[in-house]
Amino acid sequence: MDFVLKIAGQAGAGVMTVGRAMVKCFTRGGYHAIGYPEYPSLIRGGHNTGQVRISDKPINSPLQTQNLVIALNKDAVFYHMDTMASGGLIIYDELVDIGKFRIRDDVRMAPLPLSKLTQEVGGTEQMKNTVALGAALAAVDYPFEILQGILRDEFKRKGEDVVSKNVGAAKAGYDYVKGKGIMAASIKPLSDKRSIILTGNEAIALGAIQGGMKFFAAYPMTPASSILHYLIENERKFDLVVKQTEDEIAAINYAIGASYAGVRSMTGTSGGGFSLMCEALGMAAMSETPVVVALVQRIGPSTGFPTWTEQADLRFALHASQGEFLRVVLAPGDVRECFSLTAEAFNLAERYQIPVLVLSDKHLSETLFSTEKFETRKMRIDRGKIAKDLPELAPMTRWKRYELTADRISPRALPGTPSGVHVCSSYEHDETGFSSESFQMRAKQVDKRAGKLAALLEDIPKPAVYGDKKAEIAIIGWGSVKLPALDALPLLEKMGIKARFVHFSYVYPLDPKAVKSALRGAKTTVIVENNSTAQFEGMLREYAGREADFTILKYDGRPFFPEQIAAEIKKLSDAGFKGQKTIRVVETDEMEYYNPQKYGL
Amino acid sequence: MADYNVKERSQWCPGCGNFAIAGAIRGALAELGIAPHQAVISSGIGCSGKMPHYVNCYGFETLHGRTLAVASGIKLANNRLTVVAVGGDGDGYGIGSAHFIHIMRRNYDLTYIVHDNQIYGLTTGQASPTSQLGMKTKTTPFGVVETPFNPIATAITGGATFVARAFAGDMAHLKEMMKQAIVHRGFALVDVFQPCVTFNKLNTYEFFTKRVYKLEDQNPKHETGNRTQALAKAFESFDTDFEKLPIGVFYKVEKPTYEDTLPQIKDKALVEHELNNIDVSQAYEDMM
Numbered sequence: 001m002d003f004v005l006k007i008a009g010q011a012g013a014g015v016m017t018v019g020r021a022m023v024k025c026f027t028r029g030g031y032h033a034i035g036y037p038e039y040p041s042l043i044r045g046g047h048n049t050g051q052v053r054i055s056d057k058p059i060n061s062p063l064q065t066q067n068l069v070i071a072l073n074k075d076a077v078f079y080h081m082d083t084m085a086s087g088g089l090i091i092y093d094e095l096v097d098i099g100k101f102r103i104r105d106d107v108r109m110a111p112l113p114l115s116k117l118t119q120e121v122g123g124t125e126q127m128k129n130t131v132a133l134g135a136a137l138a139a140v141d142y143p144f145e146i147l148q149g150i151l152r153d154e155f156k157r158k159g160e161d162v163v164s165k166n167v168g169a170a171k172a173g174y175d176y177v178k179g180k181g182i183m184a185a186s187i188k189p190l191s192d193k194r195s196i197i198l199t200g201n202e203a204i205a206l207g208a209i210q211g212g213m214k215f216f217a218a219y220p221m222t223p224a225s226s227i228l229h230y231l232i233e234n235e236r237k238f239d240l241v242v243k244q245t246e247d248e249i250a251a252i253n254y255a256i257g258a259s260y261a262g263v264r265s266m267t268g269t270s271g272g273g274f275s276l277m278c279e280a281l282g283m284a285a286m287s288e289t290p291v292v293v294a295l296v297q298r299i300g301p302s303t304g305f306p307t308w309t310e311q312a313d314l315r316f317a318l319h320a321s322q323g324e325f326l327r328v329v330l331a332p333g334d335v336r337e338c339f340s341l342t343a344e345a346f347n348l349a350e351r352y353q354i355p356v357l358v359l360s361d362k363h364l365s366e367t368l369f370s371t372e373k374f375e376t377r378k379m380r381i382d383r384g385k386i387a388k389d390l391p392e393l394a395p396m397t398r399w400k401r402y403e404l405t406a407d408r409i410s411p412r413a414l415p416g417t418p419s420g421v422h423v424c425s426s427y428e429h430d431e432t433g434f435s436s437e438s439f440q441m442r443a444k445q446v447d448k449r450a451g452k453l454a455a456l457l458e459d460i461p462k463p464a465v466y467g468d469k470k471a472e473i474a475i476i477g478w479g480s481v482k483l484p485a486l487d488a489l490p491l492l493e494k495m496g497i498k499a500r501f502v503h504f505s506y507v508y509p510l511d512p513k514a515v516k517s518a519l520r521g522a523k524t525t526v527i528v529e530n531n532s533t534a535q536f537e538g539m540l541r542e543y544a545g546r547e548a549d550f551t552i553l554k555y556d557g558r559p560f561f562p563e564q565i566a567a568e569i570k571k572l573s574d575a576g577f578k579g580q581k582t583i584r585v586v587e588t589d590e591m592e593y594y595n596p597q598k599y600g601l
Numbered sequence: 602m603a604d605y606n607v608k609e610r611s612q613w614c615p616g617c618g619n620f621a622i623a624g625a626i627r628g629a630l631a632e633l634g635i636a637p638h639q640a641v642i643s644s645g646i647g648c649s650g651k652m653p654h655y656v657n658c659y660g661f662e663t664l665h666g667r668t669l670a671v672a673s674g675i676k677l678a679n680n681r682l683t684v685v686a687v688g689g690d691g692d693g694y695g696i697g698s699a700h701f702i703h704i705m706r707r708n709y710d711l712t713y714i715v716h717d718n719q720i721y722g723l724t725t726g727q728a729s730p731t732s733q734l735g736m737k738t739k740t741t742p743f744g745v746v747e748t749p750f751n752p753i754a755t756a757i758t759g760g761a762t763f764v765a766r767a768f769a770g771d772m773a774h775l776k777e778m779m780k781q782a783i784v785h786r787g788f789a790l791v792d793v794f795q796p797c798v799t800f801n802k803l804n805t806y807e808f809f810t811k812r813v814y815k816l817e818d819q820n821p822k823h824e825t826g827n828r829t830q831a832l833a834k835a836f837e838s839f840d841t842d843f844e845k846l847p848i849g850v851f852y853k854v855e856k857p858t859y860e861d862t863l864p865q866i867k868d869k870a871l872v873e874h875e876l877n878n879i880d881v882s883q884a885y886e887d888m889m
Binding site for chain 1: 604606607608609636637638639641643646651653654657658659660661662663664667670671672673674675676677678679681682699700702703863864865866871872874876877879880881882883884885888889
């Protein structure tokens, strides 16, 4: 069973809330569910969608087509009628005149008296989406009781009156659809197994909490803001201090200050904010102060497409700030990796006293996934070398914070530690942190900081290989490309193409030996990236001496869908893996969410 | 008494006002009985940025303009520490002005000492936000035309709970201002007239000695709790074409600090929180 349901309407109509409630509903019934939101950078006036994919088997990505659309307005019918699966159903507000639309014969249409039903139960305009939610669940024959429970949980803080009004509204939509016998599918609960649902950003936030992060500072920026929201909401539950600062420059400098004082600290932003953080990133490196930065990519350059996805900040993350310094770039591929890698980021940052970047993107960070509860018993917090019980210092001298040790890592003395006084500095310095322009000391301190790389490489897990691990075709991806790529594998298999998927979540530093072993036996390598210049392919050439045969690139704002990856590889396969190295994928769907007026609806 | 001295000779120009400021910081911290390992000095970049090198406690020489942001992070992470941020007029009122404006609204319990020499020293003599009207500098060959920034008035209106000014030529008074600022619970600004003997030929020791007077010597006494009076005094230098320069405490008021609003650091500083018993599963209820 694999079913895709979409609710769509005007920005501000509560589409996102309904999407989340639906993911919850199906997850409570034992299904795997994914809630994929699409929205323009507008609060009102644009078009919003919440796509929910439901399956009885594990799934990773949203799909291109839908089986059921709940259209809250006229635009919603027009926008999605062409991407309906054959036999699909559109339930639309009866006030919408669909006469002019050229709807395919294999798409069924069912009107719903949305406004009337809402008025009948005494609901406000905003409650229309709750009526629609009830209608959607009835159309897939799902039990109402589960939805009722969710509405109860959702609104109980607002009082019994709000709860009963919303339950009434949902029931009105549900009963109407049932009464009319409108059916798209029959989806019955499988079990009462309790999985959790969360977005990539929530998983990053939760991973940070589990990883011992106690301080977070940030400035709001889409699509990173929900990390800040989640952490602030849970600040007291987990004893954190979370600060919204005046800008991103302040945010990272706060985090570095807090980390210097001994607290695991982090900031989160998107590309524009990260641009402002670059100088301080270098200070963290020079002063060997650990810091974790979540960089949630959106479309660039500049303001770009604020609410759409891209993986184009990889090289930026790798090279941000002046001078040369070691850093780690982690790129989680799913919510479980968002959780585990963010927690691990703090261990790496403190063990090596370096900046660690967690590179996510809009697609992974804002999409909602059901997943099993995280296994935390085996997770460890390693704070690295922190000096305690120091011998008394001679008068007027400082502790050697930057001592040239054999393993290149010198213990940190946290403020408050007796006899640990020293200068922590953005300047080049001697072993006590005192500014020094000695040529020899400069070279030694550079080597000390850079020399941590050898140990770091030992610490970095090998890339993961999925699918047919010995297949001659190797699809390579990093970060969120894992989502569509994993779902492309079974599609390829059906087409008779055996492939492995090699996924890099530790994108930098890269170990050439690990790359070699993951690609052993691969005759054709295809890199899939959500950017226009194949940045990771360049990294593989640079750091592992490996050139890919093909690159499949997409940079139009949407993530890859599994169908698109499978189709492109099928074409390559049919052509005997000959032809142009670079393949560019652009959506054929011409519907623009930002500006529905232009379609003259 | 605690010893904040260092072996190294300070690398400032002979006669620089920074010597007095460094001495006053060392003296104030020592006389207040604060152990050097419990004190942190953050600095920005500029001549004042060298301060952590010459006061032997924990020190962080940050980036240009970022001393307050780093100091804020330090304070929130460990509110048991005494945190003193230093910086210059370019650092705090120019490139770092956003942090200055917003830190006052927050009222963290920390002290901010501005080495206000009305010039960019370390970059060899360009105009700063506080350079006097008409002053010729490398970047204002025809004289400054921009109205100088008024840090005292900005601080009073911006929410600072302790606003003072001192003069590097009067070390005893300077040290006293610092002691009061450090003891004050909340954000305390001490703007220090600090002659730059190399690049500022206008605002010299002689210039200040002739013009400064102490607010505490006023008759009737200056009321530090009176905002209107404090503001009038903050504009006096401007209103008199920099002929009368009051120093001392302009404004002082008691308000809860930002840290007071955080129950999570009431009993234990953030840095003292145990990390080995964290369990995120209590978050799952909202995710199911």
